[in-house]
Amino acid sequence: MRPLIGMVIAGGSFLIGWSGTRWIAQPHPSHSSISRVTVGAAAPSAAFSSQETTSAGPPKEHPATIRHLLAGPYSQARDHAVAAELLKLSPKEFRAGADEMLALLSEKSGSGMERNVAEAWMDRWLEIDAPGALQFLSRTMLTEEELLAGKSAEAFERLTATPFGGVFRALVRRQPEWTRELLVKLPGGRQRHYFITDLLKEVTKSDTTAAAAYLEAFENGVGRPPAFTGYILGLTSVDLRSAFDEASKEPPGRVRDDMLSLVFTSVGERDLGLMYELLGRLDDPAARRESMAVALQGASVELAVPLIIQEAEKLASSGEWDSKSNPWLELVGSASQTTHARTLADWAVNFAPDQDRRMFAQIARNWARKDPAAFQVWLTANTTSLGAAAVAKLAEPLASVAAWDVAAARDWAETLPAGPLRDQARFQVAVRGSEGDLEYAAAAYEPLATTDTDGTLAGQLASILALQDCAAAGDWALQQPLPPARVAALREVGAAWTGRDPVAATDWLGKLPPGSERDAAVTAYASIVARADPEGAAKWAELVTAPAERTKVAVDVYRTWCRENPAAARAWFRSLEGLDEGAVPLFQRQLR
Amino acid sequence: MTTPRYLLPVLVGMLAGIAVAVVTVPQRQIDTGREPVTALPGAVSMAGAEAEAVRLAFPGDDGRIARLFSALQQPAWLLRQYEVVEALDEIKPHEIVGLVRYLESSRGEAKDELFTTLVERWFELDPAAARDWALTSSMEWSTVIAWGRADPTGAFEAAIQSDQPWAPSLLSAAMRADDEMDMRPHLQKVRSLPLGPSRDRLLAPLIVAFVQKDPAAAYAAVEELSTASARDQARYDVLRQWAREDPAGVLPVLEQMLLTRELGAMGHAY
Numbered sequence: 080m081r082p083l084i085g086m087v088i089a090g091g092s093f094l095i096g097w098s099g100t101r102w103i104a105q106p107h108p109s110h111s112s113i114s115r116v117t118v119g120a121a122a123p124s125a126a127f128s129s130q131e132t133t134s135a136g137p138p139k140e141h142p143a144t145i146r147h148l149l150a151g152p153y154s155q156a157r158d159h160a161v162a163a164e165l166l167k168l169s170p171k172e173f174r175a176g177a178d179e180m181l182a183l184l185s186e187k188s189g190s191g192m193e194r195n196v197a198e199a200w201m202d203r204w205l206e207i208d209a210p211g212a213l214q215f216l217s218r219t220m221l222t223e224e225e226l227l228a229g230k231s232a233e234a235f236e237r238l239t240a241t242p243f244g245g246v247f248r249a250l251v252r253r254q255p256e257w258t259r260e261l262l263v264k265l266p267g268g269r270q271r272h273y274f275i276t277d278l279l280k281e282v283t284k285s286d287t288t289a290a291a292a293y294l295e296a297f298e299n300g301v302g303r304p305p306a307f308t309g310y311i312l313g314l315t316s317v318d319l320r321s322a323f324d325e326a327s328k329e330p331p332g333r334v335r336d337d338m339l340s341l342v343f344t345s346v347g348e349r350d351l352g353l354m355y356e357l358l359g360r361l362d363d364p365a366a367r368r369e370s371m372a373v374a375l376q377g378a379s380v381e382l383a384v385p386l387i388i389q390e391a392e393k394l395a396s397s398g399e400w401d402s403k404s405n406p407w408l409e410l411v412g413s414a415s416q417t418t419h420a421r422t423l424a425d426w427a428v429n430f431a432p433d434q435d436r437r438m439f440a441q442i443a444r445n446w447a448r449k450d451p452a453a454f455q456v457w458l459t460a461n462t463t464s465l466g467a468a469a470v471a472k473l474a475e476p477l478a479s480v481a482a483w484d485v486a487a488a489r490d491w492a493e494t495l496p497a498g499p500l501r502d503q504a505r506f507q508v509a510v511r512g513s514e515g516d517l518e519y520a521a522a523a524y525e526p527l528a529t530t531d532t533d534g535t536l537a538g539q540l541a542s543i544l545a546l547q548d549c550a551a552a553g554d555w556a557l558q559q560p561l562p563p564a565r566v567a568a569l570r571e572v573g574a575a576w577t578g579r580d581p582v583a584a585t586d587w588l589g590k591l592p593p594g595s596e597r598d599a600a601v602t603a604y605a606s607i608v609a610r611a612d613p614e615g616a617a618k619w620a621e622l623v624t625a626p627a628e629r630t631k632v633a634v635d636v637y638r639t640w641c642r643e644n645p646a647a648a649r650a651w652f653r654s655l656e657g658l659d660e661g662a663v664p665l666f667q668r669q670l671r
Numbered sequence: 672m673t674t675p676r677y678l679l680p681v682l683v684g685m686l687a688g689i690a691v692a693v694v695t696v697p698q699r700q701i702d703t704g705r706e707p708v709t710a711l712p713g714a715v716s717m718a719g720a721e722a723e724a725v726r727l728a729f730p731g732d733d734g735r736i737a738r739l740f741s742a743l744q745q746p747a748w749l750l751r752q753y754e755v756v757e758a759l760d761e762i763k764p765h766e767i768v769g770l771v772r773y774l775e776s777s778r779g780e781a782k783d784e785l786f787t788t789l790v791e792r793w794f795e796l797d798p799a800a801a802r803d804w805a806l807t808s809s810m811e812w813s814t815v816i817a818w819g820r821a822d823p824t825g826a827f828e829a830a831i832q833s834d835q836p837w838a839p840s841l842l843s844a845a846m847r848a849d850d851e852m853d854m855r856p857h858l859q860k861v862r863s864l865p866l867g868p869s870r871d872r873l874l875a876p877l878i879v880a881f882v883q884k885d886p887a888a889a890y891a892a893v894e895e896l897s898t899a900s901a902r903d904q905a906r907y908d909v910l911r912q913w914a915r916e917d918p919a920g921v922l923p924v925l926e927q928m929l930l931t932r933e934l935g936a937m938g939h940a941y
Contacts, residue, residue, distance in 0.1 A: 088684065155792070158749060166750075166753075418809045452836075483836075486867075511900075
């Protein structure tokens with residue numbers, strides 16, 4: 080009897096142990112507090128219930144489920160559910176639902192999410208059923224007609240944001256050789272550039288040896304620049320030194336500069352320690368200076384700010400500083416939109432090599448736009464130490480301060496000691512919006528008129544005066560003592576008058592004497608009127624004589640006219656003489 | 672009463688049951704409320720320099736944080752988000768602050784994405800701590816968006832209590848994140864603020880958000896703004912939104928404006 084009782088007890092204990100362990104092992108709703116919060120709190124509607132997102136219905140229901148999910152508001156849970164849905168699909172389900180999926184992505188095109196869904200959809204399909212996916216693509220999205228018909232080069236650039244862009248990105252990653260053969264068969268031209276760059280980028284990321292062979296295949300002809308760009312972009316992801324080596328082998332010129340810029344941006348983002356080594360291998364001081372700025376702009380602002388100050392001082396002491404360097408201006412501009420703005424302003428306002436205080440102007444502009452109250456506090460603390468060059472750059476920052484709270488800015492302006500800063504502050508308060516006291520503003524401009532060397536203040540005041548009376552604003556503009564002030568003011572009056580009454584504006588323009596002032600007003604007129612009457616605008620644009628201004632208005636009119644009648648626009652643009660070819664954008668240059 | 676002589680079969684039986692269960696039961700899944708899927712394509716480990724940086728920044732990591740950063744290597748955006756969310760499920764709430772601080776000093780598109788995702792998760796898990804951190808941060812756009820999405824009510828309250836430049840953006844983010852939010856109490860709260868530019872800056876985005884619910888009321892509410900320039904801008908924003916939602920409905924208002932030449936809100940005639 081005893082052995083039997085023992086066996087019974089042992090059997091019962093076995094069951095208890097087994098079932099207890101199974102119970103513990105099974106999923107519980109409260110098992111993970113993080114996941115509970117994710118699914119509960121972050122899934123805002125019933126659309127994301129696990130029942131719906133995990134049901135394995137018939138094939139055609141998958142696009143419907145994804146459609147349902149995408150119709151809901153964004154949440155991490157929604158995106159997770161869409162991805163999970165795609166990852167569950169079998170080859171058969173991919174094929175069965177492909178047309179519906181494509182229709183779904185096309186109808187929702189525009190938000191950016193469709194591109195991401197399209198990319199994941201095609202990535203997964205190509206992974207588990209490449210023949211099926213490629214067959215589908217050949218039949219639908221990648222026919223020659225679809226690839227090229229009716230799409231301009233600009234439209235192709237925008238493709239990156241569409242479902243097509245997402246599908247293509249997955250394709251080049253998963254099927255590079257198939258894509259290369261497709262591209263080789265396409266007629267040459269700018270349309271292929273977008274595809275070629277993407278292809279080379281992805282191939283290079285996964286296999287640099289294969290990428291070199293791909294690059295060779297596109298080496299001759301128009302495919303070379305986009306292929307090389309893709310190659311360098313890919314190299315920056317996998318080997319920054321090789322990317323630098325390849326970019327620096329290019330002969331001096333725009334392509335080399337652009338490629339070095341790509342490399343140094345990645346250096347800043349990923350390995351700032353490499354910056355000095357690579358800079359040391361550049362012979363040209365200007366290239367070193369610009370590349371350093373690009374790298375620092377890529378780096379985190381905490382690392383970049385001390386280096387900006389340190390390296391600018393070093394460049395100044397070695398005589399390599401250039402106050403007009405755009406990459407440096409962009410660098411300090413972006414860094415000053417952070418909590419480091421005060422540090423940068425304290426330094427830049429006293430940085431003697433920057434005689435015109437261009438960097439300070441950039442910092443003040445961005446800081447005042449981002450945090451006008453903090454900038455105003457800084458100005459108050461530095462009122463007496465600001466030099467004339469710095470004060471001359473304060474028009475836009477002071478406008479931001481006035482726009483933030485005009486009444487407070489007015490009170491603050493009156494607390495300032497007499498001098499140019501107070502004049503500027505009063506002027507900006509006066510012209511603030513359509514509620515400004517315009518007579519007072521015009522009077523406030525008088526003491527500033529002789530120092531308004533770039534016409535910023537005159538343009539600002541003219542745009543406000545024109546809101547009330549365009550003719551009077553035009554008269555006021557012509558009376559200004561400095562030519563840049565007259566040009567800037569007439570440009571504003573021209574734009575305002577054209578918007579309000581183009582016929583009256585035409586009469587006024589016809590009475591202006593030829594010269595840079597009329598050029599400015601006509602440019603403003605033609606650029607606006609081109610939207611309604613491009614042919615008429617083109618005739619006015621031909622009256623502009625200064626090459627830079629003539630180029631600006633010609634490109635404006637051409638671009639607008641192209642939407643209506645590309646052939647006529649091209650013919651007109653090609654016939655124009657006296658343009659500044661260096662200032663014509665690349666795309667238009669190729670036209671000529 | 673169990674006597675000592677039956678203890679052995681009890682222990683043996685129970686241990687055997689546990690052993691069999693452990694061997695036969697499939698590996699327990701962390702309950703994510705989501706169905707497990709097959710391994711993702713394309714995911715690779717972090718590259719050398721980045722892996723080293725993460726290892727140095729999180730010396731005690733048992734692999735969970737490394738997994739989070741490895742998820743960033745997934746090239747397809749949606750699948751990357753999927754992997755990040757899966758990896759995030761294993762991150763403990765108190766670890767998020769360290770990750771956020773680490774990412775604050777890092778750059779790169781994928782890291783920016785992770786930063787937003789982490790901040791959003793932090794606001795879900797511990798809104799008070801996340802709020803304290805956010806208010807002392809430089810309040811980047813990604814923080815504003817993440818706060819608005821994860822904690823619309825808290826974001827709204829923080830926005831109306833602040834006169835910082837980010838306040839209107841935070842309020843707009845909160846409004847966008849919660850379509851179902853009853854806006855009337857919010858409108859009332861902002862209306863009760865003292866008249867002036869701070870109130871205008873908060874009221875304007877609320878009015879624009881109200882277009883979806885009642886465009887005519889939103890258009891009328893524009894008059895509550897204190898300055899002509901604020902009214903012009905808000906009128907323009909309301910009309911643009913209204914035209915998107917109901918092009919036919921907005922036409923009579925536009926016709927009336929043209930008749931009375933209230934062109935300030937419409938920009939140039941072309």
